[in-house]
Amino acid sequence: MFPAVIPNLARQGRVTDRTVAFYAERAAGGVALVVSEGLFVHGSSVPPPTGLPAFDPANFDGFQRIAEAVESQDCRMVGQLFHMGRQQLWTPGAASPLGVSSRPDPFRWTVPHVMSISEIAMVVEAFVASAATLRRAGFSGVEVHAAHGHLITQFLSSWSNTREDEYGGDLDGRTRFLREVLAGIRTECGPDFLLGLKMPGDELVDGGITPSESARILQRVSSETPVDYVGFGQGNSSLSFGDHLPDMHYPTGPYLRTQRELRAGSDAPVVAFGRITSAAEAEAVVRDGTGDLVGLGRLLLADPGFPAKVQSGREDAVQPCIYCNACWAEVTQGRTIACVTNPRLGTTGEAAPQVKPALTKRRVTVVGAGVAGLRTAAAAAGRGHEVTLLAGQLGGKARLESQLPGRRDIAKALDYQQRQAVEHGVRIELDVFATEERVLAERPDTVVLATGSRMVRPLGLDADSEPGTSVRDYLDEVDCTGGDLVDGTAVLYDFDHTGGTYAVADLLAQRYRHVTILTPRPHLGDGVPYLNLLGVYRRLYEAGVRIVPSSEPVLCKDNVVRYANVFTGETTEVEDVRLFTWSTPREPNDELAAPLAAGGMEVHLVGDAYSPRSMLAAIHEAQTLAERL
Ligand SMILES: Cc1cc2nc3c(=O)[nH]c(=O)nc-3n(C[C@H](O)[C@H](O)[C@H](O)COP(=O)(O)OP(=O)(O)OC[C@H]3O[C@@H](n4cnc5c(N)ncnc54)[C@H](O)[C@@H]3O)c2cc1C
Ligand SMILES: Cc1cc2nc3c(=O)[nH]c(=O)nc-3n(C[C@H](O)[C@H](O)[C@H](O)COP(=O)(O)O)c2cc1C
């Protein structure tokens, strides 16, 4: 099944064509059940303009369209119902969030208005009314979202619920709200309407819901109103926020053991989910009884065609998810969902893309085999062009990054692109550093320069400073698989703020007795999704890495790095430095463009060679270019 994923595809709170396509394509790919994004049940849980209020009658037609598009493909459509309570991820403006108690939300530190008994009744009623609306619109059921620290978790957990009335205190009191919601929906919508429940499995905070407490809660609520399926989310919006969306640094299936234990809480079928990354893992989950259903969230964002491809024995044609959480970052920053590896996300035909053959077959020479070059070459060849790829090695910067601790998933994206290039007949010439003459020797009609970018020496270094080395050059030389611990200090200057740079820091922490990170900003990680950043900090602090914010290096000489505070200019020295490496803004490797264009050649720059950005930008731009060639 496809679990709830907010895609930010609504506009002014209304279902759009892309909302419908997003769900229809997941159904077309072959899943048995699609759960909608969290639908807002009441205005006191303020929906952003890109979210969907279930309580707004103007959305009824839109919900009907979603139900029709999914159910007509022999797939059940279930609407997820939620109320955020104090955990408003979007600024609520003048509206004050409702909450269970006056404790602040651990993410935004918002102190909510404490719900009165009549306000509680109003929100219970809103859940029930929303379920009834979806039933009338043709949905097969609803899933009540009680996990991830939203309002219902806030009621269930003693960590957030300090009420002294009948909605707080013991298990009976803390489960009352959820029991009223479930009973109300069952009564209103009848026994044939699917009723799912997403439970907090483990809040992963001291004093919060533990797996054994979760099992007790489930027993209590489902003995009163049996549910048709249950799943277990992890974490809340505190420092355990990252645990609800385990990134590439987590092992695969990190919560399956907990989910196995939680089964004991109810007879209901269990949906297992959380970084299940392949058909073999999914099958094992069902075979060993961990789950009766398997939820695949990000995997189906990256490729909704996964079920159909696996069924036909073509799992190697699945566009992989690399568990980078860029999709989540896009959504929580208010932008439309986007996926690094899937440029077609949320468009019609996404589950089984129809390639538009080129009108005129051309000789295309692509230079550089990073993510941009590989994607352009494969997609252009897929359209019928005769493509040659000239490259030193396959994979570019992404291949280097994939060798770093916790970054192995990135290699999956490269391997997939390489398979696609081979399948579509791209002629790959390796160990080539392409010059103008070498490119022209291919007699191309079109040249695509996917030659990447290089890091620039930190500008603030004194003229007589030793240069140090870019992390890119360091990675080219170092063996990431092992080596002796070096006494002394490695200094990493972080003027980049991406996950890849912190993975370099993780590697340095394994290699050097001491590691110091300098950064000119007052904090780390502006380019890292917040969920992943929690893991970055955790790893760095646990490894004893020293972080010096608001600082930039001014001199590296004789094993000493001197740095200055960017606000005061005050300088400090790090001694016994054995490595000074920097991750800095890059400049494009575009030197071949001008001479080739001057000779009358059609030249395109793509990825970092056009302008140094990210893997997402490089892959999306490459796909767009290939579709235009
Ligand atoms: C340290 C670091 C961390 C990063 N972290 C992240 C991150 O966490 N998330 C993210 O999204 N992005 C990150 N990025 C950026 C991301 O890696 C790049 O934006 C992306 O990989 C660019 O891909 P590309 O194909 O355009 O270029 P590249 O990957 O640089 O590929 C270009 C290739 O062309 C080759 N080449 C150049 N000239 C020639 C020639 N004349 N002949 C033959 N071959 C040639 C190069 O050697 C290289 O192999 C990071 C980058 C760095 C350096
Ligand atoms: C962009 C994004 C938005 C999400 N929105 C919701 C949501 O609205 N409700 C919810 O319960 N879970 C939400 N999730 C979590 C997923 O339902 C699922 O629990 C999670 O992705 C773990 O499964 P996976 O590892 O297969 O991706 C979201 C996940 C992502 C990536």
Ligand code: SF4
């Ligand atoms: S953006 Fe990253 S985590 Fe999200 S679906 Fe795509 S590859 Fe997976």
